[in-house]
Amino acid sequence: MLVILAFQPLLVVALLVALIPALLVARDSGHITFASYDMTTADGRRAAYFDGLLMSDAAAKELRLFDLAPWLLAQRQAYAQRVIERRLQAAWATSKGFVMAAVVSAGAQYLALAFVAYQAVTGRITLGDFTMLATALVVVRQNLSQALANLGELLENSLFFGDLERFFNFRPKIATPSAPRPLPSIEGYEFTFEHVAFTYTGAPSPVFQNLSFELRAGEATALVGVNGAGKTTIVKLLTRLYEPERGRILLNGVDIREFPLEDYRAIFGVILQDFVRYHLTARENIQVAKVSAPPDLGRLEEAARQARADEVIKSLPLGWETMLGRQFDEQGQALSGGQWQRIALARASTGTPRS
Ligand SMILES: Nc1ncnc2c1ncn2[C@@H]1O[C@H](COP(=O)(O)OP(=O)(O)O)[C@@H](O)[C@H]1O
Ligand SMILES: [Mg+2]
Incomplete structure (x- = not known):
C-alpha cells in the first residue's frame, strides 16, 4: 500500500473507492443471513418436531393405528421446504451482492494495472517500478477484500452472538434467596396454603383465587376434583415449580421461599401423569x-x-x-x-x- 501511495497516490484512492460496494455488501449480507435464520427458526423447529414424531417409538403405535406417517411426512416437508426457500433467497441475495462487489473491485484492479502498464510502456516509470507496483496492486486488493469479507463474517457472527448473550442473561425467576434458612429436620413436615391465588401466564382466568388448607404430618391426603380443577397446579406450587401470585405456602410456619431451592425440592417424591420413560438401564x-x-x-x-x-x-x-x-x-x-x-x-x- 505504501509502495503504491509513494508512486501513485491517486491509484490508492481509486482502489479504496472500488471497495465501497464490497464494504456495503459485507454490512448487508450479515444482516440478510441472520434474518433468514431468525425467520426460519420456528418453521425449522416444527419440521424437527415432525421428524421426532416420525422416529419416536412412543408415537410408533398411534402412527400405525391412524396411518399417520404420510400426513406427518407431508407436514414435515412443507415446513422444511419453507426453511429451504427462505435460506436460498438469502443466499441468492448475498451472492448477487458479493459477485457485483467482486466485479467492481477486480475491474478497478485491472484498470489500475493497465494504467501502470501504460506508464511503463510510455517510459514514465521503469520496468522495475512497474513490476513492483503491479505486484503491490494485486496483493493490496487481495488483502483488502479478504479483510472486508472477514469484517462481514464478524458482523454476522456478532448478530448471532447477541442472541446468545440475551439467552445467557435469562435468570430463573424462582431461585434460592441470598440468605436462605436451613430446612427443618425431616420429622413432621406440615404444609399450609394461606390464601393462595395463582394464574398461569397468559391464562384468561385464575386457577384459584383464595386457597387455604393444611397438610399435616403422618396423614395421607387425597385431593379430588374434576379435570382442570387445579390439582396438579397445587403440586406444582407446593414443589416450587411455580410461585403463588398472592398468599403464602408455609412449611412448619416458614414461607417455603426462604429455603434453599434444591434442598426444598429434594424433600418431595413426585410422580406426574406424564412421568418420563428414560431410555436408560x-x-x-x-x-x-x-x-x-x-x-x-x-x-x-x-x-x-x-x-x-x-x-x-x-x-x-x-x-x-x-x-x-x-x-x-x-x-x-x-x-x-x-x-x-x-x-x-x-x-x-x-x-x-x-x-
Ligand atoms: N402450564 C400451563 N399454562 C397455562 N395453563 C395451564 C397450565 N397447566 C395447566 N393449566 C390450566 O390450569 C387449570 C388447572 O390445571 P391442572 O392443575 O393441571 O388441573 P388438574 O386438576 O386436572 O390437575 C386448567 O384449566 C389448565 O388448562
Ligand atoms: Mg392433573
Whole structure:
C-alpha cells in the first residue's frame, strides 16, 4: 500500500473507492443471513418436531393405528421446504451482492494495472517500478477484500452472538434467596396454603383465587376434583415449580421461599401423569432421581421394593443393567405401562430423604 501511495497516490484512492460496494455488501449480507435464520427458526423447529414424531417409538403405535406417517411426512416437508426457500433467497441475495462487489473491485484492479502498464510502456516509470507496483496492486486488493469479507463474517457472527448473550442473561425467576434458612429436620413436615391465588401466564382466568388448607404430618391426603380443577397446579406450587401470585405456602410456619431451592425440592417424591420413560438401564431409570449422590445400590433396591418394582426388575434378562425401551438398543426391554409406573414410583421414592 505504501509502495503504491509513494508512486501513485491517486491509484490508492481509486482502489479504496472500488471497495465501497464490497464494504456495503459485507454490512448487508450479515444482516440478510441472520434474518433468514431468525425467520426460519420456528418453521425449522416444527419440521424437527415432525421428524421426532416420525422416529419416536412412543408415537410408533398411534402412527400405525391412524396411518399417520404420510400426513406427518407431508407436514414435515412443507415446513422444511419453507426453511429451504427462505435460506436460498438469502443466499441468492448475498451472492448477487458479493459477485457485483467482486466485479467492481477486480475491474478497478485491472484498470489500475493497465494504467501502470501504460506508464511503463510510455517510459514514465521503469520496468522495475512497474513490476513492483503491479505486484503491490494485486496483493493490496487481495488483502483488502479478504479483510472486508472477514469484517462481514464478524458482523454476522456478532448478530448471532447477541442472541446468545440475551439467552445467557435469562435468570430463573424462582431461585434460592441470598440468605436462605436451613430446612427443618425431616420429622413432621406440615404444609399450609394461606390464601393462595395463582394464574398461569397468559391464562384468561385464575386457577384459584383464595386457597387455604393444611397438610399435616403422618396423614395421607387425597385431593379430588374434576379435570382442570387445579390439582396438579397445587403440586406444582407446593414443589416450587411455580410461585403463588398472592398468599403464602408455609412449611412448619416458614414461607417455603426462604429455603434453599434444591434442598426444598429434594424433600418431595413426585410422580406426574406424564412421568418420563428414560431410555436408560433400569438402574439408571431409578438413580436419576438422585444423580448428585454417589450410587447406592442398597438404597435403589429398597426403593424398588417399596414401589414393588423389584419384581419387574428381577424378571428382566440383565436385571438392573437391562436397557429399558428400544430407542437405542434392540436388546432393550419394552415395559408395560404399569411396569413403567412402578419404575417411576421407585424413582420418586429414591429422590426423597429417608425417614
Ligand atoms: N402450564 C400451563 N399454562 C397455562 N395453563 C395451564 C397450565 N397447566 C395447566 N393449566 C390450566 O390450569 C387449570 C388447572 O390445571 P391442572 O392443575 O393441571 O388441573 P388438574 O386438576 O386436572 O390437575 C386448567 O384449566 C389448565 O388448562
Ligand atoms: Mg392433573
